[in-house]
Amino acid sequence: MATPDGNPASSARRQRRMVAAVLFGVAGGMVGLAFASVPLYRLFCQITGYGGTPRVAVGGGYALATGPQREITVRFDSNINPALPWRFEPGQSSIKVRLGDSALAVFRVENLGKVALAGSATFNVTPNKAAPYFVKTQCFCFDEQHLAAGQVADLPVSFYVDPEIANDPNTRDVSTITLSYTFFPAVGGKAPPAAKRPASSTADGRQRTGDPATKG
């Protein structure tokens, strides 16, 4: 245990401090990991479609259907957070789409409030296991939506279902997919007291394009 300076006590102390420093580092690293888990978890959900996070096609293209032409029913569901005085309904309750074909669905949204408001929609897909094969090419949920008082708008979403869904043994049995949206008041910082806040102040210019899914 003796060191070059010949003092075993100080050497032992130094060794103890080194071990403690390493352990402090480990504890600090775990705090860092806890925070890093937020983006990592997002990334993980987006890549794997975990918890019903649908895929987003980068180029806007769609896969060409190959193999047997199967049809799949896509149902639409809309929800609204009570803090947002909007009406929000799918324009169609369901559509049938061939695997690989691009499809367009429309949601109608109306601002029932007396002031302009901004909202943003979160989304997910049920059954969760179908999510990796559900690909959106364009979606109103990628951006904040601004509606003047009383304004009505038709919001489009275009998507296709990857034909690989028919080859995956886990998803081969899926014949119906439900796409669900929930509109929340757009948040630029703090959850706004509903119907009080003018749209201009809520939009902080932050684009939600490709913003992570919320569920999963």
Next chain:
Amino acid sequence: MADAAFSPAHAAHADHSHHPTGWRRWAYSTNHKDIGTMYLVLSMVAALIGGAMSWLIRLELAEPGLQFIQDLQLYNAMVTAHGFLMVFFVVMPGLIGGFGNWFVPLMIGAPDMAFPRMNNISLWLLAASLVLLVIAGLTAGGPGTGWTVYPPLSSASFHPGPAVDFAILSLHVAGASSVLGAINFITTIVNMRAPGMTLHRMPLFAWAILVTAFLLLLAIPVLAGALTMLLTDRNFGTHFFVPAGGGDPVLWQHLFWFFGHPEVYIMIIPAFGIISQVVSTFSKRPVFGYLGMAYAMCAIGFVGFIVWAHHMYTVGLDVNTRAYFILATMIIAVPTGIKIFSWLATMWGGSIEFKTPMLFAVGFIILFVVGGVTGVALSNAGLDVALQDTYFVVAHFHYVLSIAAVFAMYCGFYYWIGKMSGRQYPETLGKIHFWITFIGVNVLFFPQHFLGASGMPRRIADYPDAFAGWNMVSSIGALITALATFFFFFIVFRTLTSGERVAANPWGVGATTLEWTVDSPAPFHTHELLPDIGAAEPAH
């Protein structure tokens, strides 16, 4: 051996045996034994508060309808406080801070902990944390979130007052205390073992504390991170757990249980350590399969980090994920089984003496097996979907944590009180205490399996008439347990005031660890000259 080495050391360091007195001895203490004693006292005080809450809960649940607690937020806050108190202020300070501080340095032949002042900080941080928790309970109706603090229930919309913020701060401070304590234990065990005390000769209690310290070091910071996110969500407009802002409440559950599952092993592994020492001492044999026992604890600790989602089977995990977590969870039964069988094998053919600590050790094994079996049952996602949030789960974790861990604390108390106080507990009273407690806790918790299996939800102050019978039985069990608890405090009083003086080793040939080589009560300074284990038999 070490006795001989000890006496001259003591003489040589006579000028060092400066012994602070009065309140300074305690408040400024850097002595591992005094700090251990204070941890034990804190644990006992918190046990009375946490116990009082559970008795009130059982009083309300004795009959259907609302009799005693009309304010349901108060009921929720009491359930929450009961959980926090028992986990962070009773079991952890008792097993880790109390017995760990007292006996790890003694067992490995170290003069004190590696960082005595940091040890003092750990203790007083925990005391401060307890104060914060009490403040949380007394403000704005208290935190009615359960110990899991799930958002959105814990968010500003459902708990607008400062109660949850105080609870979060309390947990932050308790966490800091635990992490500092863990660093102290690891450094002590890594650097300060006596010559010849190799890791593979170290007593199993020291092994248990080492594994626990690593679990604390890796798990608590994750809780701290998650709590910070919750705090900023509540107060500073972040959206970690708010869907409207792109966050996800399920993320909280992942982070919480990444801490929460190791946390249950943090509470039970030190108990394993104590039981190993006691079973070996009173069977008068070394522990069967010593290395297997040590590495089983390491395995439990490791696997404990990769099974967290079995607490969240109902959040919508896909079938493959659930299959993985079921498998990983069931695997824990293997190292746990190794421990149970090794204890039984130690007793098998041993010259068993059923002194009070041994009774509690055997009681621990029985109760832990009951809780373990229901744990394996609950690890099945299919069954768990039906039983989650029922009293079946409550019965399960009270068998393993509440009563098995508390049995280990009683066991440690009776085993070591002679060493700590210099006075032996009254044997007959100890045995009576064991039997009242054993009957009480089983009458208390066993019927909860039936209630849970028939669907009684947990955390609700009222229930349909159909559940009335077993709830009354359970509440009678709580009354018996309460009597046993007060009887225990009477025994503590009798021991400290009129217990018989004990010799260095009252247990005879079975007690081979180093703490039995120093006087009883253990002198203020011990092992100042390191005992040399040399080629002696491994001390376990």
